[in-house]
Amino acid sequence: MIKENIQDFKSKIPENVTLVAVSKTKPIEDLQEAYDAGQRILGENKIQEMVDKYDALPKDIKWHMIGHLQSNKVKYMAHFVDLIHGVDKLKTLKVINKEAKKHDRVIKVLLQAKIAKEDSKFGLSFNEIDAILTSEEIATLQNIKVVGFMGMATFTEDKEQLKEEFSSLKNFFDTQKSKNSDLEILSMGMSGDYQLAIENGSTMIRVGSSIFGSRNYYE
Ligand SMILES: *Cc1c(COP(=O)(O)O)cnc(C)c1O
Numbered sequence: 300m301i302k303e304n305i306q307d308f309k310s311k312i313p314e315n316v317t318l319v320a321v322s323k324t325k326p327i328e329d330l331q332e333a334y335d336a337g338q339r340i341l342g343e344n345k346i347q348e349m350v351d352k353y354d355a356l357p358k359d360i361k362w363h364m365i366g367h368l369q370s371n372k373v374k375y376m377a378h379f380v381d382l383i384h385g386v387d388k389l390k391t392l393k394v395i396n397k398e399a400k401k402h403d404r405v406i407k408v409l410l411q412a413k414i415a416k417e418d419s420k421f422g423l424s425f426n427e428i429d430a431i432l433t434s435e436e437i438a439t440l441q442n443i444k445v446v447g448f449m450g451m452a453t454f455t456e457d458k459e460q461l462k463e464e465f466s467s468l469k470n471f472f473d474t475q476k477s478k479n480s481d482l483e484i485l486s487m488g489m490s491g492d493y494q495l496a497i498e499n500g501s502t503m504i505r506v507g508s509s510i511f512g513s514r515n516y517y518e
Contacts (some may be wrong), residue, residue: 301329302336304510309337312504316497319363319486321507323348324514327355333510334360337410340381342505346372353379365449365505370394377401382409382485384449384505387423389431392443399442399492407446409486412471414464415453422450425471432479447484448472452492461495469500 300314308318322330330352342511343349343364353362353376359382367382368391377398386392386408399406410431410508413422423431424517431437432445448471454463465487476482488496490509508514 301332301511305336305338305398308510311495312497315502316489317484317503319365319503319505320510321365321489322352322503322511323366323507325511327442327513329355342384342507346376349380350375362490363433363505374398374401377404377406380406382484385411385421387411387421388502389434389436392431392437392440392445396440396442404445405442407444408447409447409449409484412448412450412468414450414468416460416464417453422446432475437457442464444481447458447486448475451488451489452487452496454491461492462499465492465496465499465501470499 305320312318317340319340319342320333320338323344333341338359340363340364342365343352346364349364350364362371362379363382363384364376364380365384367385370391372446383395383406387410392408395406395408404446409420410428412428413424438468450467450468452461465484468487472485473483484503485501486503486505487501488504490506493504493506
């Protein structure tokens with residue numbers, strides 16, 4: 300089924316939208332099946348789990364870290380991670396920069412914006428993002444590149460609310476983009492809300508359960 304699901308997604312999403320297949324908690328065989336179906340971008344939310352899977356699978360897979368980061372574990376993925384989605388502190392950017400430097404790499408990151416009305420979600424306000432992007436400090440971090448933003452909407456069926464949350468981040472993204480040509484990725488949308496996210500400007504969707512089936516536990 301995984302193969303069919305990947306093909307189905309590839310055929311229904313627009314060409315300018317990138318699919319991240321979120322394989323967290325799933326066994327290696329499932330990831331291999333996605334790979335065999337042509338999927339080359341996989342998303343994980345735990346560093347150790349991603350490292351184990353990286354070691355076991357073909358090396359042309361692009362690994363995206365989509366979970367909340369623990370700074371002390373960044374070093375384990377610094378040699379291979381392709382994109383880190385959920386950065387919400389300048390301090391974490393510094394840690395990533397330091398670890399990337401050890402491998403002579405520039406690691407791409409997305410800043411996580413808080414768009415959900417819920418309290419539990421991580422993320423920065425638009426003002427905080429603006430402050431980071433214009434800070435003197437970020438200009439000194441040569442081994443990271445902020446290439447866009449990531450947002451998670453409220454877990455709700457209310458389409459108007461989702462639309463409002465996604466489009467607010469899209470508007471902010473467009474404003475920032477006009478000042479900073481490095482910004483090219485807007486990561487919004489999961490299994491339950493990716494259509495609305497795409498309609499409201501997403502360029503990258505993170506889809507887990509609609510590809511791999513439901514998980515036994517969440518995060
Ligand atoms: C698990 C997860 C996803 C995928 O969720 P699904 O609802 O299974 O598609 C997307 N983004 C983040 C940050 C996640 O943790």
